Amino acid sequence: MSAARPLPVDDAGRPLFELPDELAIDTDVARRVIAGFIRGQLLQAGFERCVLGLSGGIDSGLVAYLVSEAIGADKLLCVLMPYRTSSPASRADAEAIVADLGCASELVEITAMVDGYFGEDGAMGAGGESVREATPLRRGNFMARMRMAILYDRSVAFGGLVVGTGNKTESLIGYTTLFGDNACAFNPIGDLYKSQVRQMAAAIGVPRQVIAKAPSADLWPDQTDEDEGAFSYPLLDRILYWRIDRRRNTDELVAMGFDRALVERVERLVATSEFKRQVPPIAKLGPRTAGVDYLYPRRRPGSSRS
Amino acid sequence: MLRIALAQIAPRLGALDENLARHHELIEEARAGGAGLVVFPELGLTGYQLQDLAAEVAMRLDDARLATLAAATRGLSATVSFVEESGDHRLFIAAALMEDGEIRHVHRKVFLPTYGLFDERRFFAAGDVVRATPSRLGVGVGIAICEDFWHLQTPQLLALDGAQLLLNVSSSPGRDLAARNDVGLGTATSWRTLMRTYAQLTTSFVVFVNRVGVDESITFWGGSEVIAPSGEPLFSAPLFDEGLHLVDVNLDDVRRERIALPLLRDERLELQARELGRIISERAGFATDSTAEPGAEPGLDVAARAPEEPIRLRSRRR
Numbered sequence: 001m002s003a004a005r006p007l008p009v010d011d012a013g014r015p016l017f018e019l020p021d022e023l024a025i026d027t028d029v030a031r032r033v034i035a036g037f038i039r040g041q042l043l044q045a046g047f048e049r050c051v052l053g054l055s056g057g058i059d060s061g062l063v064a065y066l067v068s069e070a071i072g073a074d075k076l077l078c079v080l081m082p083y084r085t086s087s088p089a090s091r092a093d094a095e096a097i098v099a100d101l102g103c104a105s106e107l108v109e110i111t112a113m114v115d116g117y118f119g120e121d122g123a124m125g126a127g128g129e130s131v132r133e134a135t136p137l138r139r140g141n142f143m144a145r146m147r148m149a150i151l152y153d154r155s156v157a158f159g160g161l162v163v164g165t166g167n168k169t170e171s172l173i174g175y176t177t178l179f180g181d182n183a184c185a186f187n188p189i190g191d192l193y194k195s196q197v198r199q200m201a202a203a204i205g206v207p208r209q210v211i212a213k214a215p216s217a218d219l220w221p222d223q224t225d226e227d228e229g230a231f232s233y234p235l236l237d238r239i240l241y242w243r244i245d246r247r248r249n250t251d252e253l254v255a256m257g258f259d260r261a262l263v264e265r266v267e268r269l270v271a272t273s274e275f276k277r278q279v280p281p282i283a284k285l286g287p288r289t290a291g292v293d294y295l296y297p298r299r300r301p302g303s304s305r306s
Numbered sequence: 307m308l309r310i311a312l313a314q315i316a317p318r319l320g321a322l323d324e325n326l327a328r329h330h331e332l333i334e335e336a337r338a339g340g341a342g343l344v345v346f347p348e349l350g351l352t353g354y355q356l357q358d359l360a361a362e363v364a365m366r367l368d369d370a371r372l373a374t375l376a377a378a379t380r381g382l383s384a385t386v387s388f389v390e391e392s393g394d395h396r397l398f399i400a401a402a403l404m405e406d407g408e409i410r411h412v413h414r415k416v417f418l419p420t421y422g423l424f425d426e427r428r429f430f431a432a433g434d435v436v437r438a439t440p441s442r443l444g445v446g447v448g449i450a451i452c453e454d455f456w457h458l459q460t461p462q463l464l465a466l467d468g469a470q471l472l473l474n475v476s477s478s479p480g481r482d483l484a485a486r487n488d489v490g491l492g493t494a495t496s497w498r499t500l501m502r503t504y505a506q507l508t509t510s511f512v513v514f515v516n517r518v519g520v521d522e523s524i525t526f527w528g529g530s531e532v533i534a535p536s537g538e539p540l541f542s543a544p545l546f547d548e549g550l551h552l553v554d555v556n557l558d559d560v561r562r563e564r565i566a567l568p569l570l571r572d573e574r575l576e577l578q579a580r581e582l583g584r585i586i587s588e589r590a591g592f593a594t595d596s597t598a599e600p601g602a603e604p605g606l607d608v609a610a611r612a613p614e615e616p617i618r619l620r621s622r623r624r
Contacts, residue, residue, distance in 0.1 A: 026491070040525075
């Protein structure tokens with residue numbers, strides 16, 4: 001039986017985060033699988049290096065550690081891409097991770113790109129008059145897609161694959177930007193719930209302040225995931241786990257003690273975001289159609305670039 | 307004494323030539339290590355997640371590459387696995403026993419999982435035969451491929467047909483990561499339970515060889531094992547690491563175990579055949595189902611009804 005490690009605690013001796021029992025994983029096994037997965041993806045694609053966007057948050061932080069563990073920090077480029085309103089603490093955390101790992105890093109501020117489109121201080125942007133009053137949602141999506149564009153450009157210059165940093169919880173509820181933060185060559189943590197990301201982060205040595213802080217997309221000041229969504233991650237993770245991984249229906253979840261309104265809200269989020277988790281459909285016309293009846297592994301002999 | 311080499315390898319997906327070369331290397335390494343039997347995992351020559359590539363890496367049994375591989379087995383036995391294309395162009399997941407330069411026996415995977423993360427039936431034909439084969443090792447050998455062992459009948463038929471050494475070659479994807487399992491992986495826990503049970507119930511050696519490495523999303527967990535006829539594990543390979551593992555077994559243990567625990571002797575084949583015959587006729591609707599609920603349609607044991615309706619047992623036969 002793999003020994004359960006005690007959860008890390010803060011200075012007052014309180015656990016840094018809550019880990020529901022059913023979500024606890026053997027982090028040693030998970031690290032082995034993920035390291036092999038990362039090496040396998042690179043091998044099959046003919047690459048040796050990785051690029052990722054490092055926000056200072058726990059998800060991208062954990063991925064930076066996992067990539068370093070799999071292939072060595074010298075083969076990792078972390079790109080820090082703050083906007084002018086991004087939290088300085090996030091940037092400091094990202095820099096602490098880079099310093100701890102000893103990986104390469106670059107700073108690319110997206111302020112000029114974003115303001116260049118939406119405008120700033122009364123000046124019209126490339127998007128024209130109509131985008132001046134764009135909602136935070138539009139601005140947030142745009143920022144995520146600017147970061148994606150930068151990562152894919154840097155991936156050519158650095159010769160590395162873009163590694164995804166989205167977790168299972170945010171993917172299932174659709175708390176991602178399509179072709180933005182969810183764009184990647186492969187994702188090592190996309191099957192880990194947020195609670196499991198925290199458990200992994202603690203096991204692999206992500207700085208404690210990164211684990212302890214409230215998760216945030218940092219798309220506007222003082223935004224936090226849990227305030228914005230009005231949920232707590234451990235509770236949301238448990239609902240998703242029992243609903244999806246363990247196939248319990250709504251009534252069964254309610255009988256287990258979950259609030260019906262919350263369960264139904266989570267189900268709506270999952271259903272309405274299905275499109276973000278799938279490759280767009282192609283109209284079936286010819287004899288063989290990619291993804292329908294032309295089904296090949298993504299990588300096979302001949303698909304390696306090197 | 308038999309020295310078995312478990313080739314826990316990570317095949318490259320679709321890279322037939324590269325995988326063939328690796329098989330040749332490991333056969334020689336096993337020979338040098340004194341092994342009498344080398345066991346390679348399911349689809350060790352092609353990789354697992356082939357999808358439409360399956361047809362492109364398929365080989366007929368008279369393929370020169372298989373003949374060359376068989377030729378490398380002079381003086382020993384090897385089990386290798388590949389995509390076999392039959393004369394009528396069906397594609398099978400096959401495992402061949404090669405001995406002394408020739409292909410002695412071919413098992414075609416009977417149970418093709420097509421659920422969860424598996425989609426085998428879409429790409430492959432299912433084998434129809436479960437047979438043990440005599441071998442130069444002096445005992446009967448029964449070959450099964452991965453999912454074949456998730457059906458009780460496979461190890462039982464092989465043992466009843468004369469196998470004393472059951473070989474399961476697998477490409478088992480690791481999943482259900484949890485802290486509560488003994489090796490942190492639900493798949494591994496389930497497999498270990500099955501193999502110990504089969505070894506004990508068939509009083510046979512069970513050799514399990516599972517691949518490692520990554521195809522697309524899935525990671526294969528390795529953990530190859532040898533289990534004695536008593537159900538005792540004799541060897542467990544590390545999870546996830548490539549390696550050629552040599553394990554010595556005393557084949558006389560089969561005799562000892564079968565004398566002490568004559569389970570196979572006591573199997574009631576005629577009873578099983580008779581009851582299976584009855585169930586088959588009933589399922590087909592050719593015979594009145596003597597154990598069905600009242601109102602059940604032919605072929606179904608349970609009547610269609612609302613869940614809250616109580617089950618009433620029939621008082622007398624129709």
